[in-house]
Amino acid sequence: MPHRDRGNLILGLAIAAAALLILLVWIPLDAETGLIERVRRRVSIGDALAPSLAAGFLLIGGLLLALTERADPAAPRLTARALRHVALSIAILALATILMRYAGPLAVEIANAVAPTAEGEPRSYRLLRDTAPWKYIGFVLGGTFLIGGLTWQVERRLRWQALAVALLAALAMVAIYDLPFGDLLLPPNGDV
Amino acid sequence: MGVAEHIWLGVLAVFDGPTLITIAGIGLPVTPIMVLAGFLLGIMVGATPGLAGPIAMAIALPILISIFGFSPDALLPVMGFLIGVMKGATVGGAVPAILFNTPGTPDAFMTTLDGYPMTQRGQARRALRIAHFSSVTGDTFSDIVLILCAPFLAILVEAYLDLPEKTALLILSLSFIAAVVGGSAGKGLISAGLGLLAAYIGTGEDFYPRLSLDLPALSDGFPIATSVLGVLIIGAIFKEMEGLVRSPPGPARAARNAGTGMRTGAETGTDPGTGTDPATDPGTGGQGLKPGDLRRILPYIGRSAVIGTAIGALPGIGSTLAATLGYAMGRRRHARRKPQGAPEFGKGAPEGVAATEAANSAVSGANLIPVLSLGIPGNAAAVFLILAADSIGGFNPGPQVFRLPSEGINSELVIAFGLFTAMLLANALNWTIGGVFMRGMGVMARLPKSRLLPVVLLLTLTAIYVQETSLTALWFAIGFGVLGYLMRCLGISPLPFVIAFILGGNLEATARQAFAATGGDPFFLFTHPIAAVFMALALAVIVLTARGRKAPQ
Numbered sequence: 001m002p003h004r005d006r007g008n009l010i011l012g013l014a015i016a017a018a019a020l021l022i023l024l025v026w027i028p029l030d031a032e033t034g035l036i037e038r039v040r041r042r043v044s045i046g047d048a049l050a051p052s053l054a055a056g057f058l059l060i061g062g063l064l065l066a067l068t069e070r071a072d073p074a075a076p077r078l079t080a081r082a083l084r085h086v087a088l089s090i091a092i093l094a095l096a097t098i099l100m101r102y103a104g105p106l107a108v109e110i111a112n113a114v115a116p117t118a119e120g121e122p123r124s125y126r127l128l129r130d131t132a133p134w135k136y137i138g139f140v141l142g143g144t145f146l147i148g149g150l151t152w153q154v155e156r157r158l159r160w161q162a163l164a165v166a167l168l169a170a171l172a173m174v175a176i177y178d179l180p181f182g183d184l185l186l187p188p189n190g191d192v
Numbered sequence: 193m194g195v196a197e198h199i200w201l202g203v204l205a206v207f208d209g210p211t212l213i214t215i216a217g218i219g220l221p222v223t224p225i226m227v228l229a230g231f232l233l234g235i236m237v238g239a240t241p242g243l244a245g246p247i248a249m250a251i252a253l254p255i256l257i258s259i260f261g262f263s264p265d266a267l268l269p270v271m272g273f274l275i276g277v278m279k280g281a282t283v284g285g286a287v288p289a290i291l292f293n294t295p296g297t298p299d300a301f302m303t304t305l306d307g308y309p310m311t312q313r314g315q316a317r318r319a320l321r322i323a324h325f326s327s328v329t330g331d332t333f334s335d336i337v338l339i340l341c342a343p344f345l346a347i348l349v350e351a352y353l354d355l356p357e358k359t360a361l362l363i364l365s366l367s368f369i370a371a372v373v374g375g376s377a378g379k380g381l382i383s384a385g386l387g388l389l390a391a392y393i394g395t396g397e398d399f400y401p402r403l404s405l406d407l408p409a410l411s412d413g414f415p416i417a418t419s420v421l422g423v424l425i426i427g428a429i430f431k432e433m434e435g436l437v438r439s440p441p442g443p444a445r446a447a448r449n450a451g452t453g454m455r456t457g458a459e460t461g462t463d464p465g466t467g468t469d470p471a472t473d474p475g476t477g478g479q480g481l482k483p484g485d486l487r488r489i490l491p492y493i494g495r496s497a498v499i500g501t502a503i504g505a506l507p508g509i510g511s512t513l514a515a516t517l518g519y520a521m522g523r524r525r526h527a528r529r530k531p532q533g534a535p536e537f538g539k540g541a542p543e544g545v546a547a548t549e550a551a552n553s554a555v556s557g558a559n560l561i562p563v564l565s566l567g568i569p570g571n572a573a574a575v576f577l578i579l580a581a582d583s584i585g586g587f588n589p590g591p592q593v594f595r596l597p598s599e600g601i602n603s604e605l606v607i608a609f610g611l612f613t614a615m616l617l618a619n620a621l622n623w624t625i626g627g628v629f630m631r632g633m634g635v636m637a638r639l640p641k642s643r644l645l646p647v648v649l650l651l652t653l654t655a656i657y658v659q660e661t662s663l664t665a666l667w668f669a670i671g672f673g674v675l676g677y678l679m680r681c682l683g684i685s686p687l688p689f690v691i692a693f694i695l696g697g698n699l700e701a702t703a704r705q706a707f708a709a710t711g712g713d714p715f716f717l718f719t720h721p722i723a724a725v726f727m728a729l730a731l732a733v734i735v736l737t738a739r740g741r742k743a744p745q
Contacts, residue, residue, distance in 0.1 A: 007682075008378075009581070011682060012378060015382050019385070022389070026274070026403065027402075027403070030403050030404070030405060031396070031400075031402040031403065032398040032399070032400045033396075033397075033398055036712075036714065042712075043702075043707075043712035044704065044707065044708060044712075045703060047396035047398050047402045047702045048396060048402070049700075049703075050388070050396075050700040050703075051388075051389060051392045051402065051403055051701070053388065053699075054385050054386075054388035054389040054392060054696075055389070056381055056385075057366075057370070057381050057384050057385030057388060057692075058381070058385035058386065058389070058702070059385075059624045060381055060734070061370070061377075061379065061380070061381030061383075061384075061385055062378070062382060063378075064377055064378035064381065064647075064694075064738050065376070065378030065379060065382070066378075066732070067498035068377075068378065069376060069378050069379075070737075073345065075683060075684070076506060076681060076682055076683035077681075078678065078681050078682055079681075082677075082678075082681045085430070085434045085437060086430060086434075086674055086677055086678070088402065088428055088669065089433070091501055093670055095613045096667065098664060098668075100381040103664060126340070131430050133324050135634075136482075141656075143650050143654075144336045146646065146649070146650050146653075147646040147649075147650055148646075148708075150433065150644075150645070150646035150649065151642055151643055151646050153433065153437065154433050154436045154437055154620060154642040154645075154646075155642050158439075161641060165323070165643050165647075166531065169650065170650070171649040173651060173654050176255065177254075177255065177654055177655075177658055179256075179261075180259075181258045182259060184254075184258055184656075185658065185661050186657070186658070186662065187653070187654065187666065188655065188663055190657070190660075190661025190662060191662060191663045192663075
């Protein structure tokens, strides 16, 4: 069998193996009740039944793929290029999230160091998280980085114009989600 | 109260509901304005390659819920807006297909085959008018079928199906969706299985949240917004971006990046037939409908509307198949009856545009038949309607919606008739102002995808965060986005995943009730005749699809 024909076979067998692992290892170890539960002579469906049905779908799907569709020459395959693409996207998103999470608190720390309050009490980001401009710092910086980074990923270069679009888009989202609504929290202000 | 009173209350809920603004002492009701806003937004996103109705719905939902809150009064404005987006996007998808040979939405691909050649001949405006007329006719037909069929189907379900049968029906629906979406039964079942598994993590009836690996982050399960938006929207964005990265540098990449990658002979956006830019001047060289155009295209519209409606009524079968079938049927008829000298299908036949647009638009209304009568979403747009209903509360799509109480009113039935009214209102808007607005949207195809997609990604993540207020939810969404991307790379449709995720909880709850109601009969799916028939059909649809797939190999 030519190498290119084995994509579905490998995928099907991998899914079937994963389904068996879920069925025989994960569900028994990580669900309190079995398929059927008997409590005080009352029989009811246990917590393991529904996930077992899901694993059954996976098992049948994997076997079907491996047995009846294994020789599909047109079957799409996962390439190293695709994996590199998604890994780079995740890296950009991770950096953007870190920037989003810590830029605001860092700005507060810097402000405390550079310009202490008149009372001498250090500012706390937690108390300022619903106060402009502090509440926007993380979102605008992280959002601009996210858009700029992904634009760079696609275009393989970053122009000032693209960076300006990223900044404007992040500011526009502040205007859409935050300015009109007092009850919505932009990232990361629900976590800090 | 009878049916007529419920219908009237539904109409009043739309036109006599809460007012948004008051002009000259006259209060403007909020729902019609939201339908209009959604409709216009839908045309814009439909006309923008890389965007689609579900993306706009996903981004708008948290904003709408923030504006209108969680009261039952919010249902019609929010769902009316989403219905407007759904209908607008269907019409808007034809604009870049006709003007730039780039389908705005996947189901508009067949429109490029005849629409773009018409543009090349300087008939852009005529093609757009034909597309609009066909689309809105198909859509209206489909809505009428929905309004007539959904209540009767729901009444039948309520009358004849008990808990075991309803459980079997849910399993049949999942099997059917898994088997037919994407054309591979194996991959469809894998997608549905993953969706069910994700739905069951961190849930259950015991004190310990099952399959949570003792992790606090998993103990509440995955929020529905993270899984649905992750797999459907973020996964699609990753995949689109990969396509942009893969394009080789040079003019072709630039064109594709601008959302015009399929253009031929029109790299500058200039209409070869007229020397003008169709994005800004679709009417140059052209003309509106010619005398006799309607008489020529009506038979094609009629057939395609029936095909689209029939396909739309089956959950999971998308508008792309409807458009393909409508086009194929139209081509066969055209080959037999083509007037002397008229262009063939694929070479700029107005009938080709009509057949495609009527078919893909007729899907949207009929797709709500399984949603409203059975609670089973049939496509991505329906998923967001269910999501809205689920988030706001007070309306649970399913057969009980159409239950007529012996006394008093069924508020869910009033909402259902309010939704029908909103759909008809959206159609009226489509007939009157839709064409004008649509023809002005050519400029949307100029937006560069490489700039647009990252912005949409941040918008989606922000929409998820404002609902869940947790960075963990963002990571779940990104994780589901990666899953959606990998599924697309492997040719696995994400739609069965999403539908299974949404139906998973309902399936388990119904099965638990059925098991209890049958006195703990473990074979309740096979001892009740109708349930047994549904289970046999579920098996048959998988086997037949798998065999059909194997045969060509």
